[in-house]
Amino acid sequence: MSIEKIFITGSGLMGGGIAQVCAQSGFRVILNDVRPEALLEAKKNISWSVGKLVEKGSVKESREEIMTRIATTTEIEAAASADLVIEAVFENLELKRDVFRRLDKAAGPGAILASNTSAISISELAGVTGRPENVLGLHFFSPVPMMGTAEVIRGMLTSEETFSRGVDFVRRLGKDPILVHRDIPAFVINRINFRANIEAMRLVEQGVATVEDIDKGLRLAGGRKMGPFETGDMVGLDVTHGALMAIYEETRDASFYPPAILRRKVQMGQLGRKTGRGWYEYNPDGTIKK
Ligand SMILES: NC(=O)c1ccc[n+]([C@@H]2O[C@H](COP(=O)([O-])OP(=O)(O)OC[C@H]3O[C@@H](n4cnc5c(N)ncnc54)[C@H](O)[C@@H]3O)[C@@H](O)[C@H]2O)c1
Incomplete structure (x- = not known):
């Protein structure tokens, strides 16, 4: 199944940046946060940033075309229609474990679940789901639209297929991935x-x-x-x-x-x-x- 629709939970600095690069690369995005005001702020920031890139000529489509690909919601259940889910909530283990449990229930059976964590174990997050083979790390760097790479991280049980789909997804964002073959704290x-x-x-x-x-x-x-x-x-x-x-x-x-x-x-x-x-x-x- 090819990745077309992305659900991103946590619309702060990183979630917003990831939503932007996904929309710029033609993916449809659903951006989720528990705080409606964070979603408003994220859309404002993304629109401003896309506008700058259009002005510089590094993005060819119009700001309007790109922004129409980004929907926002406070409902985690909206993850049901996504092929790939990216978690970018606060860096807190208990919170992330709870969010992963809920994402596992909400997302479709074939969907990949990814975390943008800076240092929390991917295997530990995978362990709270019923699909550890479909879980991996996608670690973006800030500011996401400017950085040319992201780390793709294998958890202990990540399948070859999930890992290679993660690598392919990062390439489709126009970034050259760093492959991380063991789930060590802070990655590489x-x-x-x-x-x-x-x-x-x-x-x-x-x-x-x-x-x-x-x-x-x-x-x-x-x-x-x-x-x-x-x-x-x-x-x-x-x-x-x-x-x-x-x-x-x-x-x-x-x-x-x-x-x-x-x-x-x-x-x-x-x-x-x-x-x-x-x-x-x-x-x-x-x-x-x-
Ligand atoms: N800041 C960086 O440069 C950077 C770089 C790489 C990775 N990361 C990682 O990315 C993640 C997010 O970092 P950030 O800097 O974007 O944080 P941030 O504080 O800017 O944003 C976090 C967002 O998560 C939302 N949130 C909290 N609980 C939630 C929940 N239960 N459901 C949905 N949304 C929820 C908050 O409302 C907030 O908008 C962290 O794991 C961090 O370690 C950060």
Whole structure:
């Protein structure tokens, strides 16, 4: 069965971005969230972003054509008509287990269930469903419309067919997939990046260098488009914290335990761009306060 209709649950930064690239690639999308206001916000953001890409000429269809492919709903039962379901709710194990149980009931028997989790075990999520062979990880990177790749992750019981359909789906989005053959915490790219990011946080904590200088250094000397703190503010400090805790819980490797500076910021609600303050402080127009 070919993948034509996608149901995405969780319409935040990632769910919205995934909905956008699916619609741009011709898929029909149903975007779901428990909060109606999140769905409104997501449609507004997607429409703005598609408009920019049309202006730049990187998207050929009109904004209207693309937006008509995206329907929104607060009802999880709407997953019944989808060939592929992508979960992008908060990074919380209990929540995701509950959502997977409900998606398993709601989705048609042949549908694939995917999680965009940053670090939670795909096998564990598959384990709460009656179709573990149809479950895999599809880990997109932020900002989804700009990033050229996504990780496709095998759970312990993911079938060859499900895995190759996942790989093919990522290609149909115009992205070049990274194949992850074992379901290890944080998968491949985050596993490597987290080590560097934790080191960067510790250097700030120890007063060795500032957030600004580390970001500048990695841009100018490390060949990155964005420094780790700029990226961290976009991703959300709570998301990074959740992912590090998930790796730590699974591996008991203390080097992955979130540094105190990150824990404190999360406790204070300094979560990055979405709260106006994280590693940097932001003006209402999104620019960094000097
Ligand atoms: N932020 C990133 O850069 C990034 C990158 C890769 C993967 N991820 C992963 O993607 C997932 C989503 O992250 P995000 O940054 O988009 O989060 P977010 O906070 O922007 O959005 C999460 C959305 O999920 C919704 N939600 C919560 N419970 C729900 C439920 N029961 N049913 C439906 N919707 C529900 C919330 O209302 C919210 O709109 C997480 O697992 C995260 O680890 C994030």
